[in-house]
Amino acid sequence: xxxxxxxxxxxxxxxxxxxxxxxxxxxxxxxxxxxxxxxxxxxxxxxxxxxxxxxxxxxxxxxxxxxxxxxxxxxxxxxxxxxxxxxxxxxxxxxxxxxxxxxxxxxxxxxxxxxxxxxxxxxxxxxxxxxxxxxxxxxxxxxxxxxxxxxxxxxxxxxxxxxxxxxxxxxxxxxxxxxxxxxxxxxxxxxxxxxxxxxxxxxxxxxxxxxxxxxxxxxxxxxxxxxxxxxxxxxxxxxxxxxxxxxxxxxxxxxxxxxxxxxxxxxxxxxxxxxxxxxxxxxxxxxxxxxxxxxxxxxxxxxxxxxxxxxxxxxxxxxxxxxxxxxxxxxxxxxxxxxxxxxx
Numbered sequence: 001x002x003x004x005x006x007x008x009x010x011x012x013x014x015x016x017x018x019x020x021x022x023x024x025x026x027x028x029x030x031x032x033x034x035x036x037x038x039x040x041x042x043x044x045x046x047x048x049x050x051x052x053x054x055x056x057x058x059x060x061x062x063x064x065x066x067x068x069x070x071x072x073x074x075x076x077x078x079x080x081x082x083x084x085x086x087x088x089x090x091x092x093x094x095x096x097x098x099x100x101x102x103x104x105x106x107x108x109x110x111x112x113x114x115x116x117x118x119x120x121x122x123x124x125x126x127x128x129x130x131x132x133x134x135x136x137x138x139x140x141x142x143x144x145x146x147x148x149x150x151x152x153x154x155x156x157x158x159x160x161x162x163x164x165x166x167x168x169x170x171x172x173x174x175x176x177x178x179x180x181x182x183x184x185x186x187x188x189x190x191x192x193x194x195x196x197x198x199x200x201x202x203x204x205x206x207x208x209x210x211x212x213x214x215x216x217x218x219x220x221x222x223x224x225x226x227x228x229x230x231x232x233x234x235x236x237x238x239x240x241x242x243x244x245x246x247x248x249x250x251x252x253x254x255x256x257x258x259x260x261x262x263x264x265x266x267x268x269x270x271x272x273x274x275x276x277x278x279x280x281x282x283x284x285x286x287x288x289x290x291x292x293x294x295x296x297x298x299x300x301x302x303x304x305x306x307x308x309x310x311x312x313x314x315x316x317x318x319x320x321x322x323x324x325x326x327x328x329x330x331x332x333x334x335x336x337x338x339x340x341x342x343x344x
Contacts, residue, residue, distance in 0.1 A: 030065030033221050036080040039063050039229055041215075042237075042267040043084075046122045050243045050259035051104050051193050053093055057084040058263045059213065060108065060237040068223035077227035081108040081220060081239070082213020083192060091209045094195055101246035104193040105158040108220065109238040111184050117236060117264050124264040127236050131176035137260050139174050144244040145255040157244030159189040187240075190219040196246065232267075239263035 028035035038061030045055045060081045068076040083106055119125035121133040143161045147154065154160040162182075165172060171182035194208040213219045224232075242260040245252060252258070 028216070030063055030078060031067065033069075033078075033223075035216050036061055036063055036078060036218050036221055038080070038215060038267070040233060040267040042265045042269055044122060044239070044263050044265050046241075046261060046263050048241055048259070048261050051094060052085060052090050054086065054089055056241075058106070058239045058241075058265070059084060059218075060110075060239070060265055061215070061218075061267055062229075062232050064229045064232070068225045070223070071225040074225055075228060077224045077229070077232045078221055079108075079110055079224065079232075079237075080215075080218035081106075081237070082190075082218045083241075084212045084214070087209055087212060090193065091207055094193055094207050094209065095205070097195065101249035102193070102195045102243050103157060103191060103246055104241070104243040105156055105189045106192050106219070107158060107162060107187050107189040107240040107242075109181075109184065109187045109240065110235055111224070112180055113178065113236045113238065114234050115236050117266050122239075122261065122263040124238065124262045127238075127264050128178060129176055132174065132178075133262060135175050136177055136181075137262060138255070139172065140240070140242065141255040141258045141260055144242060144258050144260075145252060148245045148247075148249070148252060154247050156189060156191060157246070158240065158242045162187045162189060162240075186222075188220040188222065192241075193243075194246075235266065237265050237267070239265070 028037040041059065041061030043060075044058045046058060047055050058081070060079070062080070063078045064075070065078065066075055067073065068078075113127070115127035117123040117126050120130065121137075124133045140158075140161065143165075144157050147157055147161055163186075165182040166184050166187055171180070173179070174181065190210065192210050194206075196206050210219075211217075240260070240262060242258065244258055
């Protein structure tokens with residue numbers, strides 16, 4: 001009798017501890033701006049020593065569908081971006097830094113920019129050349145420094161600078177760069193790390209690190225009415241990551257105190273070698289990473305847009321196998337005319 005009771009008790013306890021599996025994730029519809037079920041997605045590994053000892057991953061993706069909040073009667077593209085990193089490592093690293101109050105932001109510039117992605121500056125030199133990359137970084141650092149010394153109040157330094165650049169007509173002249181570089185309605189930003197110090201000798205510090213993004217919770221999404229998958233696949237996305245001083249923080253020595261990186265990518269990822277026999281070396285990855293991507297569904301000619309994976313990146317090889325077996329449709333099934341995007 002005792003044995004039977006014991007067995008019944010064990011069975012009851014086993015039932016109690018059966019794990020409850022979560023329900024399947026909700027499908028992300030095209031009109032849901034809080035997520036993105038990407039038609040194409042790419043990630044770029046890059047180093048930003050100002051906030052992390054380990055490389056960060058910059059993600060950009062887009063989906064296609066019918067209608068947008070501002071124009072429900074035309075085809076549109078939904079774009080999104082985010083960073084991925086170990087939040088604990090980034091928090092610990094920034095907790096050991098003292099002195100000036102800093103805010104690190106990540107922005108995405110997308111629209112009217114084509115080109116071959118590759119080379120140094122995380123793939124941007126292949127798009128517009130080394131001179132533009134260096135001059136653009138110098139210009140943005142100087143703009144952030146001038147903002148910090150202007151006395152003008154602000155919350156997010158990079159956001160403040162980019163808003164002033166996109167609203168100006170004509171935009172600023174940056175030697176070696178496309179004249180329409182800032183000819184856009186917006187360049188969204190997102191606060192990644194905020195570090196504030198107070199008290200005598202900055203004795204008290206508060207560190208806030210944003211949760212890493214993912215397709216179910218991208219940092220920013222927005223719609224581009226009239227754009228098509230083929231056109232968007234030719235667009236170069238430019239990530240801008242900057243650590244700038246908070247308003248009212250101790251003065252900097254100069255613009256070089258501001259840390260800033262550029263990241264360029266196309267989704268889906270292009271072939272290694274530039275088209276039409278260009279002079280770029282497809283194996284020139286540069287010192288800080290190289291674009292690589294995953295594609296969930298092809299919406300374009302696979303002969304023109306070849307998906308490749310770096311042999312030395314194991315996690316991307318796994319992604320390739322996963323998505324090659326996925327024939328599911330993404331976004332909304334639409335019949336949009338495949339016209340070329342307006343690119344430089």
